[in-house]
Amino acid sequence: MTSPKKLYIKTYGCQMNVYDSERMAELMGEQGYEATQTPDDADMILLNTCHIREKAAEKVYSELGRYKGLKAAKPGLKIGVTGCVAQAEGQEIMRRQPMVDLVVGPQSYHRLPELEKAGAQAVDTDFPTEMKFDHMSKRPKARRGPTAFLTVQEGCDKFCAFCVVPYTRGAEVSRPAARILDEARDLVERGVREITLLGQNVNAYHGAADSGDWSLARLIRELAEIEDLARIRFTTSHPNDMTDDLIAAHGDCDKLMPYLHLPVQAGSDRILKRMNRGHTAAQYIDIIDRLRSTRPDMHVSGDFIVGFPEETEADFQDTLALIERVKYGSAFSFKYSSRPGTPAAERDEVPEDEKNDRLQRLQALLTQQQRALQNDMVGREVSVLFEKIGRMPGQMVGKSEHLHAVHVMTDGVKPGDVRRVQIVESQSNSLRGALV
Numbered sequence: 001m002t003s004p005k006k007l008y009i010k011t012y013g014c015q016m017n018v019y020d021s022e023r024m025a026e027l028m029g030e031q032g033y034e035a036t037q038t039p040d041d042a043d044m045i046l047l048n049t050c051h052i053r054e055k056a057a058e059k060v061y062s063e064l065g066r067y068k069g070l071k072a073a074k075p076g077l078k079i080g081v082t083g084c085v086a087q088a089e090g091q092e093i094m095r096r097q098p099m100v101d102l103v104v105g106p107q108s109y110h111r112l113p114e115l116e117k118a119g120a121q122a123v124d125t126d127f128p129t130e131m132k133f134d135h136m137s138k139r140p141k142a143r144r145g146p147t148a149f150l151t152v153q154e155g156c157d158k159f160c161a162f163c164v165v166p167y168t169r170g171a172e173v174s175r176p177a178a179r180i181l182d183e184a185r186d187l188v189e190r191g192v193r194e195i196t197l198l199g200q201n202v203n204a205y206h207g208a209a210d211s212g213d214w215s216l217a218r219l220i221r222e223l224a225e226i227e228d229l230a231r232i233r234f235t236t237s238h239p240n241d242m243t244d245d246l247i248a249a250h251g252d253c254d255k256l257m258p259y260l261h262l263p264v265q266a267g268s269d270r271i272l273k274r275m276n277r278g279h280t281a282a283q284y285i286d287i288i289d290r291l292r293s294t295r296p297d298m299h300v301s302g303d304f305i306v307g308f309p310e311e312t313e314a315d316f317q318d319t320l321a322l323i324e325r326v327k328y329g330s331a332f333s334f335k336y337s338s339r340p341g342t343p344a345a346e347r348d349e350v351p352e353d354e355k356n357d358r359l360q361r362l363q364a365l366l367t368q369q370q371r372a373l374q375n376d377m378v379g380r381e382v383s384v385l386f387e388k389i390g391r392m393p394g395q396m397v398g399k400s401e402h403l404h405a406v407h408v409m410t411d412g413v414k415p416g417d418v419r420r421v422q423i424v425e426s427q428s429n430s431l432r433g434a435l436v
Helices: 015-029 056-065 068-073 084-089 091-096 109-118 177-189 216-223 244-252 269-274 281-294 313-326 352-376
Strands: 005-011 033-035 044-049 078-083 102-104 122-124 147-151 194-198 231-235 259-261 299-306 330-335 381-389 395-400 405-409 418-426 431-435
Touching (some): 005 015, 044 056, 056 091, 084 102, 091 102, 147 177, 177 216
Parallel strands (some): 005 044, 078 102, 102 122
Antiparallel strands (some): 381 418, 418 431
C-alpha cells in the first residue's frame, strides 16, 4: 500500500487566508496528500501569503531560503507560493527563487491539483470570471472543532490610498447565498457551533448576480435558522457598508454576537480624505452610536494607521479624540508603511521617530481602554462557548460573546458546550471565570 504524500501549509495574515488554507488542504487531500505539521517530511510545501504588512514579500523570500536544503535533499519536493504575495510578485518569485514550482494567486488556488500534476513550473495569477468555489467539491465530512470561518465575499472596490487588497484580491464579488447556507449546514453537522463570516468587505455582501436580492443582514438571519448553530460573527467591515438593516440585525438576531470589528484608520477628516476612506469621523461615530443604541452591550474593535503621509500632530490628536469617544474593546494599530503601486506611496512620509512616538501613545490609550472594559466584566455573567482544553489540568478555555478569552477550572464541560460563566478576575489578555 502506497503511503500518503505529506502536505505542509504555512499561513500568513488574515482569517481569510486561514479559510483558504483549509480549502487548499482539502483540495490536495483529494489528490492523496495528508497534512503534516513540519516541512521536514513534506512532499509539498505551500506558503499562503499576505501582502498587507511591511516587507511581506521579503519575509516570504527569507522563508523560501530556509527550504533550499530540503529541496536539494528531496528533488521531488514541490514548493508553492499562494495568496497575495504570489498575486503581487508573480513570475518574480521564480526568478529570485528558481526552486519554487508553483505561484498561485488567491483567486486561482482551485487549480492547484492540475498545476501540481503538470510537473513543470507554473504561475497562475489571473482573476478568472468564474468563482473558484464553483470548481471545488463539497468539504469532507471530518469532525470539526466548535468554531469555523466561512468566506462569503472577496475583493475590494474601495481603493484606500494605502492598501494593496484591490490589486491582489480583485474586485468585490459575493458567493451565492444558497451555497453559503449549504456549507454552513455542513459545518454544523460536523460539530461547528460558531461561524465567522469572512470578506475583505464582508458587509458589502450582496449575493451572486443570479441569486436574488441579498444582503449580509438577510444572510445572517437565514443562518440563524440553522438549529444547532449557536453563534454568528462577521469580519472585516467597512463603515460605508454598515446599512440600517445590518445595524438592526444586531438588535433582533440573538445569535449575532455583540462584537464588531469596524476599522476607521484615523480620526482626522483631512487624513481620512487623503486615505480615500469615503467617510468622516462623525459618520463613523454615528454608526457606533446607532449600533450601541440597538445593542447596548456592543464591544467594538478597530484598525488604526499612525504616521500616514502628511499626518500632523493635530491630525493625530483627532485620532486620539475619536478613540476616547468610541471606547474600544480591542484594536490593531500600525505605523504607516509604503506599498508600491498605491497612491500613498508617492507622498512624503512622516519621520520615523514621529511615527514611533505616535504609535506608542495610541497603543497606550487602546491598552488602557481594553483593560478597563475587561475589568468592568468582573462580577458579570457571560455566555461562553468552550473551544478546547486549557494549559492547566482541569482547565477549559472558550470565548465570551464579546470575543474575550475565558478560562474556567471545570470537568463539567466539553468543547462545543455553551455555558453561563461568572467572571471572577481580569487578566492581561483574558478573563477567569466560574461556571454558574
